[in-house]
Amino acid sequence: MFRLIGTATLSGVIAGGILLAASSMPAVGASTALAPSSQIVRSTMLEELVDLPGGTYNMVIAELTVDPGGETPVHIHPGPSAGFVAEGRLTFSLAGQSSTSSYSAGSAIQHPWDKPHVMSNRSDTQARMYSFEITPVN
Numbered sequence: 001m002f003r004l005i006g007t008a009t010l011s012g013v014i015a016g017g018i019l020l021a022a023s024s025m026p027a028v029g030a031s032t033a034l035a036p037s038s039q040i041v042r043s044t045m046l047e048e049l050v051d052l053p054g055g056t057y058n059m060v061i062a063e064l065t066v067d068p069g070g071e072t073p074v075h076i077h078p079g080p081s082a083g084f085v086a087e088g089r090l091t092f093s094l095a096g097q098s099s100t101s102s103y104s105a106g107s108a109i110q111h112p113w114d115k116p117h118v119m120s121n122r123s124d125t126q127a128r129m130y131s132f133e134i135t136p137v138n
Helices: none
Strands: 008-009 013-015 017-020 040-052 055-066 081-087 087-092 101-105 108-110 116-121 127-136
Touching: 081 087, 087 127
Parallel strands: none
Antiparallel strands: 008 040, 013 017, 040 055, 055 127, 081 108, 081 127, 087 101, 087 116
């Protein structure tokens, strides 16, 4: 499992604590460039452990800025997540399926967190989304 606290510049994606398409783990709180032309920047705005009757969970709110043409690799999240598109338009596609769902600024998104999916910015302007994630702590 890969965890990053702070801001990162990635050619891949960090999704609910799992990073796909990265080569090494940066120091906590570091900004790391993994590719000369970055497509996605993730900034952790809040991270807190919460104790609930079902156990302890890591609660995260992160801002994702996606450049035009930016796309995550196929990934899943280890716990429920939702998003809010603050700027631009983002498209979500389930792996292996041809249908997509597209969301513009002001839209709330329930991620297909437990199914392999891809998030992309197919427009010619930058998109920004706030991601709300809850991950069980083992």
